[in-house]
Amino acid sequence: MQKKVTNITFDPGLKEDIYWAEVLRGLWITNRHFVVNMWRHTLRMFGVKTKIRPAVTYQYPEEKRPIHHRWRGRHRLTVKQNGAMRCTACMLCETICPCDCIHIVPGESPDPSIEKFPEQFTIDVLRCCFCGYCVEACPVDAIRMDLIEPEITGYTRDILFTKEFLLGQTKDRPWEKWIAEEEDKVEAVEES
Numbered sequence: 001m002q003k004k005v006t007n008i009t010f011d012p013g014l015k016e017d018i019y020w021a022e023v024l025r026g027l028w029i030t031n032r033h034f035v036v037n038m039w040r041h042t043l044r045m046f047g048v049k050t051k052i053r054p055a056v057t058y059q060y061p062e063e064k065r066p067i068h069h070r071w072r073g074r075h076r077l078t079v080k081q082n083g084a085m086r087c088t089a090c091m092l093c094e095t096i097c098p099c100d101c102i103h104i105v106p107g108e109s110p111d112p113s114i115e116k117f118p119e120q121f122t123i124d125v126l127r128c129c130f131c132g133y134c135v136e137a138c139p140v141d142a143i144r145m146d147l148i149e150p151e152i153t154g155y156t157r158d159i160l161f162t163k164e165f166l167l168g169q170t171k172d173r174p175w176e177k178w179i180a181e182e183e184d185k186v187e188a189v190e191e192s
C-alpha cells in the first residue's frame with residue numbers, strides 16, 4: 001500500500017524576515033548571562049555567598065572535570081588470582097555490543113580445565129558508544145570499564161585496544177606502528 005506523503009511548506013513571516021530582532025535578542029540573553037555570572041563570581045571573591053553557584057569553567061585539557069564514581073570509561077580485561085585471563089571467549093559481549101566493535105578470536109586453552117580462551121580480543125574504540133552492555137553481559141566478570149577516560153580524542157587517534165593493552169600488559173599502541181608503516185609506504189611511492 002502506498003503511503004500518504006504530506007508536504008510541509010515553511011512560509012517565513014515578518015518576524016523571521018526582520019532577523020535582526022532575533023539577533024539582538026540572542027545577544028541580550030548572552031550578555032545577561034555573562035553579567036549575572038560575573039556578579040556572582042565577584043560576590044564570592046569577597047566572601048559573599050549567594051544561594052545560586054556561579055557557572056564554573058574548566059580549563060580543559062590542562063584541568064579535567066572530576067569524574068563521577070559511576071563513570072564507565074576505558075575497558076579492561078580482568079585476570080584470576082593465578083594470573084590467567086577470566087575471559088572464556090563465550091562471545092556474549094561481542095554479540096550484545098550494539099556498535100559491533102568487539103572482535104574475539106577464540107582458541108583452545110592450554111589449561112585442560114578450561115574449554116576456550118580468546119586468542120585475540122580487540123575493541124575498536126572509535127566505534128564504541130560506551131553503553132556498558134559488554135560489562136553487563138559478561139557472566140564471569142572478565143571485562144570492566146573503569147574510571148579512566150579513553151584517549152580517543154588525542155592527536156594519535158587511538159584505534160584498536162588489543163588484548164595485551166586491555167590486560168595492561170603493554171602500553172604499546174600497535175596502531176601507531178601501522179600508521180608509521182603506512183606513512184613510509186606513501187613516502188616511498190611519492191619518492192619513486
Ligand code: SF4
Pocket residue numbers: 093096097098099100101102123127128129130131132133134135
Ligand atoms: S561499551 Fe557498549 S559499544 Fe562499547 S564495546 Fe561495550 S557493548 Fe560495545
Ligand code: SF4
Pocket residue numbers: 086087088089090091092093094104137138139140141142143
Ligand atoms: S569478556 Fe566476558 S562476555 Fe566477553 S567473551 Fe569474555 S567471558 Fe564472554
